[in-house]
Amino acid sequence: MTSLTWTGPALDRARVRRLLQDYGVYAALAVLFVVAVGLDTSFVQMSNIRVQLFQVAPTLLVALGMALVIGTEGIDLSVGAVIALAASVVPLYVGYGMLPALAVSLLLGAVSGAVGGAMVALARIQPIVATLSLMIGVRGLAEIVNGNSAKPVTQSGLLDLGSQSVAGIPEMAWIAGICALLTGLLVRRTTFGRQLVAIGDNRQASRLSGLPVRRVLITVYVISGVLSALAGVLIVGHGAEADPANQGLNMELNAITAVVVGGTPLSGGRVRVLGTVAGALFMQLITAVLTQHNVHTSYTQIVEAAIICFAVYASQERGTR
């Protein structure tokens, strides 16, 4: 039976909804920025902007990986734990220099991602459960590796990475920006990116079309793991200490929020990289504005929750399911 759908000028609400889905996050970001400046002109001072960029960079890195995973109709709850794991190994290898420490961290991120990806792609476990078990297990592992207390990190290269600026913009933000650009190109221009989106939209059809479904899925989780590990190293560099018990906590929520606020539907088949960047910035700025105006963290948290709720509601495609 054919479904009887006709699109006509009568469907203005649908158009509004689509516009909201596509451009809502940018409009919201712009409005928020104007309001923030209106409330306090010091908001546009470079020092403040730099602070915001420092804080948003790790979230953005994780959110980029999360956007890819969500694009395949998956979810990666292990990102926070991978940050902790990456942080936990930095003090062990930083004695050999920055690069070995970075390499080991990223490798562990990749391994964790590969395990999650294998559970999803090969054993066909639901992503939420597969990465949930990783989330619990990997953080435990990180704490075992590190021991109970936070360890200071003094390696200069790593500290520079977390605190220096190039052309007035923090190096962390440059890294996150470049990663966002690469992710955007990956999704739009490459075979892998298009296959990823197709698999997220209709996995069975993709498999029958000869797409390497398993390989793509595993790769996506590996990318997410590597980006999380990178975020973990940057967090260690910025804070000058490795504290796996506390670093990366709730990061999975922040990343999912950024992705969802950015307009990527949780149902897969679509990845909005620029939207994710805007979503991460928006969540960062709103927290900053509320905090700077002495709103209690409790209310900040409630506001954030409400925003996620609204974003998800708005991003739903009505009537298609």
Place this chain on the structure above:
Amino acid sequence: MVQQDLDPRGDSVLEVSGVHKSFAGVHALRDVDFALRPAEVHALIGENGAGKSTLIKVITGVYRPDSGTVRLDGRERDFRNPLEAQAAGISTIYQEVNLVPLMSVARNLFLGREPRRFGLVDVGRMNREAAEVLGRYGVDVDVTRPLRTLGLGAQQMVALARAVQIDARVVIMDEPTSSLEPREVETLFSVIRRLKEQGIAVVYVSHRLDELYAICDRVTVMRDGEVVHTGEIAQLERLRLISLMLGREMATVRDKGTTAFDTDRHERQTGRPVLSAEGLTVRHRLHDVSLDIHPGEVVGLGGLLGAGRSETAKAIVGALGTDAGSVEIEGKPLHRRSPAAAIRAGVVMLAEDRKAEGIIPNLSVRENISLAALPRLSRAGVVSQAKQDEVVRLFMERLRIKASGPDQKVSDLSGGNQQKVLLARWLCLNPKVLLLDEPTRGIDVGAKAEVQSIIDELAADGLGVLLISSDLEELIEGSDRVVILKDGHVVGNLDGEDVSEDGLLDALATAPPLSPDDPDLPEQPGPATGPENPGGTPRAGSDPAAAPVKEKQR
């Protein structure tokens, strides 16, 4: 049950008059009158988009008409949702069994109206009553087992029993036989006859003309949102019925047949087959199936539902794991068995279920067409836009895909155009062998004809084609050769003049019973014949009735 009026010419139990319904300014129903008498089976027929489903949805309260009335027993009713219609005595049985596979048969039958004692469900009574009710419909099963362990036919019976239980006055059946085997169809018919005896009116929607003539009393034909004919079905000649549905002259239908295939057979190239499958075996489903496809020929795969036709195609391309057997492409064996490997070797399959296994709904026509060819359109993993555009434009023109442009979302296209997009996805890979699983199911007449002529052209270009179709005429007129499957075994091969409706039915009817499926056979496998014997053996340790269920569940 209602017994007051068994005269089929009595007053209408359900009367729809002057109903208009439009969506966003487009008319879906125009001044539709439809009357249903008590104790009649009324066929409702028309092409896709003719307005059948809209009419049914108006009757069952899914839609509310813009104007016009729906009367039940002479009283005007305005159902706001399907529940209200159900409560008033209008039950609907949908094409797919809409029950809960993991729950027990009895629970399914009584869901929502379980017998209770002291506020708690009386499980004992529920199971007893369920067994009793189902027994009346010839379904003899352990009602405490999960529904999914039943055959599809039995599941459909449970759905039917459930629908009728709710004191139905009117039962609407929307393509109820599309997943049934012949003997299950016959059981369904006997149930329908019993419903008639009880004075219940049945609206029967089906595309299978044979069934309509076998069971229906009257027929209403719809086209473009209007009723174009209502009357006794016995007085309506088959060709006339088709021409009414299509809005074409009878003469054209008679001369050209109902399909768009060229009546000439293709010139077969002899010599090495382009595809050769040997001894494909999938536990419980396929048994030693072998077939060859030569370049330039269309090989039909005949058989009934559950015979293993789709499974054969899927086994060839590696979408279904095989326990034994090999596939050779132009003499070279296909080692790794996966759709990707088959595609690389030049074998592609148009899957049966367009929605679940074909289109990528949210992507554009462009992306859907180029999906499988992406690696070929890329350099170093980066997709070349120019090459992509070229391929897409070429195939949109060649297959006459009607879309607002390559960037239109594929799910916005009609079924026929979606099918053409999928064909384009495969053809742009320049395949050697094309496996087509029900290529024209569920698409409108125009697109059907186009797809059929495309198949002809492709074979003429030298492709090897395997055609699976439940449409007997399509299979007969489209194929040069037909391989017949029954219960997973090859039971016959028709060639040349033998490729005819009679030939096919003969082969199917004369093939010895192959499985304990047959109710007259004992459950144990028969003696003497080995499982290798393609002539027919009860399959050792198989569970036949589950096979069609799995086919659906995939």
Place this chain on the structure above:
Amino acid sequence: MTSAVLPPPATAKARAPRATLGERIASQVQRRGALAVLVLVVAIASATSSTFPTWSNISSILGNNAFVWLLALGMTFVIMTGGIDLSVGSMYALGGVLGAYGSTHGTWLAVLLPLAVGAAWGTVQGLLVAKAGMAPFIVTLVGLLGLRGLLQAVTDEGATTYLVPQHSAFRHLGSGVWTPVLITAAFFVLGIVLLTRTRFGHTLTAMGGNENAAVLLGLPVARTKVTVYLLSGTLAAAAGALGGARLGSGVTTIGIGYELTAIASVVIGGTLLTGGSGSVGGTAAGVLLLAVIHNLIDHYFSQYGSAFTDTVNGGFLAAVVLLQTLLSRKQQLE
């Protein structure tokens, strides 16, 4: 086309195939696996350890954990419908704080306030899932965040700690071993009856199995969904309040990650995460199994601290889900 031509026997009977041995074993393992492993683990632990089978050890396993198991009970219902409730950990903490706050005004308030808030929040979540059609995962994630925020607001950003008055009758609800165990057991028995012997239970099972069908069959799908989240929220708040009664104060930092343990218990107990199949009894076996294993880890690997428990938890969950996926695939393929 072919159907009417072949003369089939008119009295054909549809007969169900027998379940194969593999299918039956798989289904049994899935349903009773947790119980079997529980018995095995307890037997081995009792045989090899002198401290495990002691009364003090067993009573600490039961008494300290019993209330938290109620989260798993509520979660069972939610997961049976194919949903998930990530907010229960936060609700547990909020329930404890509200219970402690209420107890300063009387025992009744201590009981009713958390229940009312839990029910109200659960209803909101249920409405968002059922009426607005939002993914349960995201709605309850919002609940996880929002409730923590609410918790901070109620306690002046964690600065205020409410204590249950020394002589409040509320304290009795959580004291000792038997009171918590009996309360929890009573809830579980009610849960079993609710799931297997009421229309509500049948409806929620049907929804999890095939939601479309449930709608077309005319079942009250939306209402049942709302009720399920209401139930989960209320149970979590009640568990929190009882936990607060046991501890004697409302602890704001408690309950983090409890939702994960609850989900793990439910899954280990054999309930399918996709919904439509599962049992409260299985969940009971699941929570007991996890509690025993944690007890053993605490005992033998205490030098590694709670981090080791987390690692084992994660690994265990992964193993069970892996097994479950393989088993259910076997059932489908057989």
